[in-house]
Amino acid sequence: MNPSSNNQEIFTEWMTEYEKLLRHIITGFEAKPAIQDELFQEIALNIWRALPSFRHDSAVKTFVARIAHNILATHVSKAVKSVKVDQDIDALNQEAEKDQIQPTPYQSLDKEQRQARLAKSIRQLKLDQQQVITLALEGMSYQEISDVLVITTNLVGVRLQRAKAALIKLMEAV
Amino acid sequence: MNKDESPLNEKGKVILQTKSQAEPLLDVTTLPKSSHTKPLDTSVIDEQWAEMTQDWQSQPFVKTDINKLLRQTKQRTLIAKLLLSLDIIATIGMLVAGIYMWINNTKDEATMIYLGGGGALSVIFVYFAVKFRVTAWRSNCGSPDKAIEHAIAGCMSSLSYIKLIKLFCFVICPVSNWYLFTASQHMSKSPMFGFIFLNVFIISIWLIAHTFYARRMKELKFLKSIDSK
Numbered sequence: 001m002n003p004s005s006n007n008q009e010i011f012t013e014w015m016t017e018y019e020k021l022l023r024h025i026i027t028g029f030e031a032k033p034a035i036q037d038e039l040f041q042e043i044a045l046n047i048w049r050a051l052p053s054f055r056h057d058s059a060v061k062t063f064v065a066r067i068a069h070n071i072l073a074t075h076v077s078k079a080v081k082s083v084k085v086d087q088d089i090d091a092l093n094q095e096a097e098k099d100q101i102q103p104t105p106y107q108s109l110d111k112e113q114r115q116a117r118l119a120k121s122i123r124q125l126k127l128d129q130q131q132v133i134t135l136a137l138e139g140m141s142y143q144e145i146s147d148v149l150v151i152t153t154n155l156v157g158v159r160l161q162r163a164k165a166a167l168i169k170l171m172e173a174v
Numbered sequence: 175m176n177k178d179e180s181p182l183n184e185k186g187k188v189i190l191q192t193k194s195q196a197e198p199l200l201d202v203t204t205l206p207k208s209s210h211t212k213p214l215d216t217s218v219i220d221e222q223w224a225e226m227t228q229d230w231q232s233q234p235f236v237k238t239d240i241n242k243l244l245r246q247t248k249q250r251t252l253i254a255k256l257l258l259s260l261d262i263i264a265t266i267g268m269l270v271a272g273i274y275m276w277i278n279n280t281k282d283e284a285t286m287i288y289l290g291g292g293g294a295l296s297v298i299f300v301y302f303a304v305k306f307r308v309t310a311w312r313s314n315c316g317s318p319d320k321a322i323e324h325a326i327a328g329c330m331s332s333l334s335y336i337k338l339i340k341l342f343c344f345v346i347c348p349v350s351n352w353y354l355f356t357a358s359q360h361m362s363k364s365p366m367f368g369f370i371f372l373n374v375f376i377i378s379i380w381l382i383a384h385t386f387y388a389r390r391m392k393e394l395k396f397l398k399s400i401d402s403k
Contacts, residue, residue, distance in 0.1 A: 008244060015240050023235035040238070041246065048247045070324075077325045077397055114229045127322070137230040164219050171222075 007051050014051075015044060018064045021138055025065070028122040028134040029072040039075060043068045062147045065140075069131055069148060076127055121170040129163035136160055258307075261300050268293035284356035291349060295342060302335050322397055329394045336387045343380040350376065 022043055026036050046067050054063055109117065122133055135145045142153045142160075149156070272290030280286055309331050350372055358365035 011247070012240050012244060015238070015243060019238055019240070020235060024230065024233055027233065041243070044243055045247050045250055048251060073322070074325050074328075077322050111229060111232070114225075115233050118226055118229055119233075137227055139227065139231065164223060167226075168219055168222055 007048075011048055011051060014047065014060060014064060018061065021061070021065065022068050024138060025068050025134045026072065027119045028130055028137075029076055031120070031123060039071060043071050046071060058147055059144070061140075062144060065135065065138075065148045066150075069135075073127060073131065076130070117171060121167055124170055125163060125166055128159055129166055132156060132159045133163045133167060136163075254307075258300075258303065261296070261303060265293055265296040265300050268296060284353050288349065288353045295345070298338065299342075302338060306331050306335055326394065326397045329390055329397060333387065333390050333394065336383050336390065339383040340380055340387070343376050343383070347373070347376050 022040060023036075026039050026043075030036050030039060047064060050063075050067060054060075058066075122130055125133060131149055132145055135148055140148070142156045145156045145160075146153045151159075268289045272286055272293055275282070275286040275289065306328075309328060351369065354365055354368050354372060358368065
């Protein structure tokens with residue numbers, strides 16, 4: 001089997017296995033479906049390019065998540081305009097929601113509303129908090145998160161605690 | 175408990191070595207002073223966290239056609255490689271043509287200078303294009319925690335590239351006009367249209383580059399502001 005077709009098989013296998021993880025992570029950074037798709041393709045492209053250099057010194061999940069987080073962190077830090085537009089849209093959505101539903105505790109909302117509120121609140125967090133929270137919500141351990149973000153496990157713990165507290169406050173405030 | 179063993183005294187025992195180690199302690203010293211801010215109960219956090227995790231992991235998503243994605247990804251990689259190859263081939267072609275004309279003592283000196291000079295400038299462009307792509311590529315495999323630093327580096331690299339294009343416009347403008355003027359002396363038709371087209375084209379490139387420059391500068395300012403926080 002030549003290396004190219006071998007890479008194609010690995011790529012297909014990885015993308016099938018981690019598509020859900022990638023889609024979820026993207027939701028925590030970007031609200032617009034069209035841009036989410038662009039980001040997914042950008043991540044896929046970078047995984048494809050990085051595939052030959054993968055040396056199995058880390059787990060595939062960590063490798064894939066690290067590439068995704070790099071793309072998303074760059075996207076968030078560059079999206080000056082996009083953030084502004086998002087905030088405008090969010091403000092409009094908030095107005096609309098206030099008209100439709102009374103402020104209720106998180107538990108009393110239906111699943112779809114909770115998921116939408118959760119994603120929206122995550123997008124309002126600071127970048128470093130977004131990073132740890134999206135990985136922790138995927139069930140990653142401190143060690144895995146530290147491998148993805150290349151920070152110490154202690155720092156993961158500190159950031160995660162702060163992020164959780166900030167997230168719950170945001171969820172209550174929305 | 176011995177007074178010295180109290181957790182309250184732990185802070186005094188810690189020797190700060192890195193920024194990351196310092197962060198947990200900074201949190202203690204920067205506790206909210208406002209009486210309106212109540213710290214959240216950890217049991218409330220844990221309870222809600224379990225629910226959030228369930229909600230997050232059960233989020234629906236649109237399934238991607240992975241084979242189509244693979245085709246698109248390969249196509250994009252191929253196009254990027256093709257564009258870079260074209261740049262390199264064009265550069266080599268210009269240099270080879272210029273050198274060939276020089277060796278053969280051509281009478282068309284204007285074309286020879288134009289091709290040789292253009293080829294030399296193109297080498298600089300290709301160098302920067304490759305450097306820019308390699309920098310962007312490496313940053314995607316590095317630490318996401320340093321994403322802002324990478325973005326700043328990428329932005330600065332991009333600004334250097336744009337500055338080069340703007341500078342190139344100033345260099346190429348007189349050279350091209352001179353070349354057109356020299357070439358038109360052997361023609362019967364008026365070169366006016368050629369001059370207008372050439373100069374409008376160069377001005378357009380400069381303006382487009384300047385627009386991108388202003389956009390990147392705005393981006394850099396924003397990135398530096400979030401990096402300093």
